[in-house]
Amino acid sequence: MDFQLTDDQRALKAGVRELLTARFGREELRAAVADGPPVLDRTLWRELGAAGFFALRLPDAAGGVGLGLQEAVLAFEEAGRVLLPGPLIATHLAAGAVDGAATGETVVAAVDAGLVEWLSQADVVRGDTTGAEPLESVDPLTPLHRVPASAEGDRRGDLGDDDSGAVHLTSLLTAAEQLGTAARTCELAVQHARTREQFGQPIGAFQAVKHLCAEMLVRVEVARAAVYAAAVTADPAEVAAARLLADEAAVRGARDCLQVHGGMGFTWESDVHLHLKRAWVRTQRAGGVTECEEMLAGELLTGVA
Template sequence: MDFRLTEEQQDLRAGVRDLLAGRYGREALRASVDSGGALDRGLWRELGGAGFFALRLPEADGGVGLGLPEAVLVFEEAGRALLPGPLVATHLAAGTVPGAAEGTSVVTAFDLGGPGGPGGQGDPGGQGGPLVAHLADADAVLGTPLLPSGEPVRSADPLTPLYRVAAPGNAAAAYRDEGALLTAALQTGSALRTVELAVRYAQEREQFGQPIGAFQAVKHLCAQMLVRAEVARTALYAAAVTADPAEVAGAKLLADEAAVRNARDCLQVHGGMGFTWEADVHLHLKRAWVRAEQWRTAGEAEELLAAQLLEAELLTAAT
């Protein structure tokens, strides 16, 4: 089987990258931070008009008619650009929630665990309910007809406002695998972007009369970052083709690790500059922390993979 991207897929990725570079560059990113993470409805409608949310809807229903492999390419670019908002939930709601496909409606989801989250793990914080992202900007919640009220809570990511709500039931469970895969794509895009940022800074920043990229320790950090990101991307693309739940879990596990660890290593390459508010590196780390808790956590992915391995061992022993 040939896993290389087709010319059409390469054009799709390049087109999305160009769109986001023109519409959501660094100035727009910083404006989002300054606004406290408030959603840009104009940008949301532009994404809808470009087919971002209707990508997998059949053409007969007004969609683009593509599949999961193309969707992960698009979401990878969104992760690379740190595009904010409940992208995954709105994409999954296309075709079921009016206006979601066109970007005129914003749809969030109970995807952060807790009593209403996809894992059904209870309330890990012991505060009485799950967390929901972008609730104040949302018109609907995926899988439920009700839009609950919630109390704002402090978020690690300034571009992901969080709200604690009363337990609504396991509303997002039916979308769990697709949600985890698309979130893994966002994480992979972020991991790849932090590789670029680290390499660029290592080439520009000089110490002792030479770029810091000439030092072996920095070379090793950048090389390790690249390996993590490429391994995550390989697992992501394979899971997008097979849609196997275990492979999706593995892709999410690898992508979460790549996004978090790459952002940390990128901060280290930047030194003290990386920890300043003016730098963008810390935004990748904070977003990666939040995404790692969405749809399927590392612990949940490990449990699923362990169950699959145990089942395979038992079948082997039986034969």
């Protein structure tokens, strides 16, 4: 089975990166962080809809782009790379089911593992949010609400739910976002290691820093192979494995990037801590570590006497 990207897929990935870099580059990211409580940019949301971001997997006959899961994964990887805020996955999954979701006219949030991202600014919320209470999110660009256990009747927080297909898609697209963050923090670490000097030479010349950067790159590429493969097969076990690898690559990669940056990485002016905080928040979505490990353990034990 060939997991190499086609020319069209590479062009799609480059096009999404160009759009997001131009529309939500570092200046826009820093402005969004500095503006206080996060406010969803509705104009940007509609531009994403016009570009087909939310309707990528919607059939042509339904007004969508007519592409597949592989292409959606590439788009969400680029969104993770720039830390694009908003309930992207919920709106994408609602395309075709909720009026206006595919075009970006409607912002859709969803109850996910007992949490709801962007609840207060969503037009439509899928799931029961009775008793939802705001949480102080570690990520300044992801407002969160927690749904009490008694009100979680329609939540998608368990890989064994009847709506398991949506859970697997959420998990895979989350893995794609994590992959984007992991790749970006690896780039930031390497750039800093090349330019920051100590004792008359770039810090990248020191073995300890070389090892950190090399390990980051290995985790990124292993996670990339797993995420891309899971997008082709859509096998639940492979999705679980990809999610585990992507979560690890994003969180450990951001932490190692902080290490390479030293004290500078912990300052508010640095972007590194924003990647780490977003990666932490994503790990709390459905199909996280515990669910994925239990699924893979069950697969391994199938047929064992």
